[in-house]
Amino acid sequence: MFGKLREKLKSWVSKVSEIKEESPKKTEKAEEISKKEKKSKGKEKIRPIEEHVYLEPEKKTFDEAERKVGDEVSKDIEKEKLEIKEKEKKHFFKNIFSGKRVISNEDFESYSEDLEMILLENNVALEVSEKIIDELRVKIVRREIEKKALEETIKKILKEIIEGVLVKPFDILKEIEEKKSPYVILFCGINGAGKTTTIAKFASLLKKKKISSVLGAGDTFRAASIEQLKEHGKKIDVAVIAHEYGSDPAAVGYDSIQYAKKNHIKAVLIDTAGRMHTAKNLLREMEKIKRVCSPDRVIFLGESITGNDSVDQVRAFDETIGIDGIILSKADIDEKGGTALSVGYITKKPILYLGTGQEYKDLEPFSKEKFVEKLGLE
Ligand SMILES: Nc1nc2c(ncn2[C@@H]2O[C@H](COP(=O)(O)OP(=O)(O)OP(=O)(O)O)[C@@H](O)[C@H]2O)c(=O)[nH]1
Ligand SMILES: [Mg+2]
Known part of the structure; x- marks a missing residue:
């Protein structure tokens, strides 16, 4: 699961950790002077400030650097530059001897392009990739990092950023347990x-937790859908409420809730027919089911392998009926892993579970911690 993204991230982190020995960091003061210098007249004759304030002892001496400075630069800037050079010279040698490293903005820029490609190729939406890279830049550029701990530090920062991108899932099992009347999920x-399949997996999970449930066969449209749900019900020994094909799905949901009330069943899981997020009339039919059943939670089922398209799907369903959480199925066959990040960050909806196979046991609670672990960032 998510193997491709994990491998790519791993090799990117170790590449960044092996950045060649750094020239000393450019201080904010140096940047300020750089700007002033660029603004000063005759700037075309003056070499960029970076060459003066980045000290590269093997390549040039201060005297050499000084000789190349144009006359147009004012004396106070010159004095300030000398002070900065002295400070940065000390800083440079301090870095060498203290075993610390500083990643320059230029280095970061050259590596961040690779990172952006890795994220985009692995289903992370552009908006999310940019956010991750911007945060990473703020957190690692020009910061003193122990050389030995460089790889670990970058991993740790990436992990924190990715965790920050995702919304914390609510505890649906606790909600079901705590509610007095039947808890309805659409x-x-x-x-x-x-x-x-996921409804059957979830009912099976509830059963393991000793929480009773009933399934509502709300997909009255697709051929064999009712038999499919009944078959699951038989296998996991959970009741299924069904009407005829072509009947009103809202009525099936309503009857399932009545059955739960009468039989003191804790959870009602209502299945619905699949519909494209672009089919407005079919989405409106969902509105009616929602109105009649007043579910405690509406859960959107998306495929982990879908990528950016799932963001559009969630948005469309959310706009019409409002959704509370997401389950991403087929994570077991998804080598990329970026869908969870894209959907989670852009829609701001929590991912509750990952479907990890075709068996009843293959439903894994989603947590930010587990997710970053799967990406090798534990
Ligand atoms: N590998 C894998 N396959 C899954 C997973 N979840 C569902 N599937 C498979 O995906 C296919 C479709 O699953 P269904 O549960 O019928 O999907 P649905 O959304 O109810 O489909 P419609 O009712 O036709 O809209 C089946 O072959 C499932 O076995 C999963 O987590 N991993
Ligand atoms: Mg179905």
């Missing part, structure tokens, strides 16, 4: 996303 998503 599942929605596009065709074949894994709704029916």
Whole structure:
């Protein structure tokens, strides 16, 4: 799971950690002077300030650097530059002897392009990639980092940033347990996303936790959908409420809730027919089911392998019916892993579970910590 992204991130982190020995960091003061110098007249004759304030002892002496400074630069700037040079000279030698490293902005820029490509190729949306890179820049550029701990430090910072991108999931099991009347969950998503299978997996999980449930066969549209849910119900020994094909899914949901009330069942899991996020009339049908069943939570089923398209799907479903959380199925066959980041960050909806296979046990609670672990950033 997510192996490709994990490998790529790993090799990127070790590449950055092996950046060649650094010239000393450019201080804020040096940057300020650099700006002043660029503004001063005759600037075209003056070499960029970086060459004066970045000390490269093997290549040039202060005297050489000084000779090349144009006459146009005012004396007070010159004096300030000398002071900075002295300070940075000390800083440079201090870095060498203290075993610390400083990553310059230029170095970071050259490596961040690679990182951006890695993220984009692995289903991380542009907006999210940019956020990750911007935060990383702020956190590592020009910061003194122990040479030995460079790789670990970069990993740790990346981990914190990625955790920050995701929304913390709510505890749905606790919510079900605490509610006195039946807790109703409405599942929605596009065709074949894994709704029916996930409902069966979730009912099986509830059963393990000794929480009773009933399944509502709200997909009255697709051929064999009712039999499919009934088959699951039989296997996991959970009741299924079903009407005829072509009947009103809202009525199926309503009857399932009544059944739960009568039989003191804790959770009602309502299946629905798959529908494209672009099919407005079908999305409106979901509105009606929601109105009639007043679910405690609406859960969107997306596929981990879908990539950026799932962001559009979640948005469309959320705009029409409002969704509370996401389950991403088929994570077991997803080598990229970026969908969770894109969907989580852009829609600001929590991911509750990952579907990790075709068996009932293959439903894994989603947590930010586990996710970064899967990306090798533990
Ligand atoms: N590998 C893998 N396959 C899954 C997972 N979840 C569901 N599937 C498979 O995906 C296919 C579609 O699953 P369904 O549960 O029928 O999907 P659905 O969203 O109910 O489909 P429609 O009712 O047609 O809209 C089935 O073959 C499932 O076995 C998962 O986590 N991993
Ligand atoms: Mg289905």
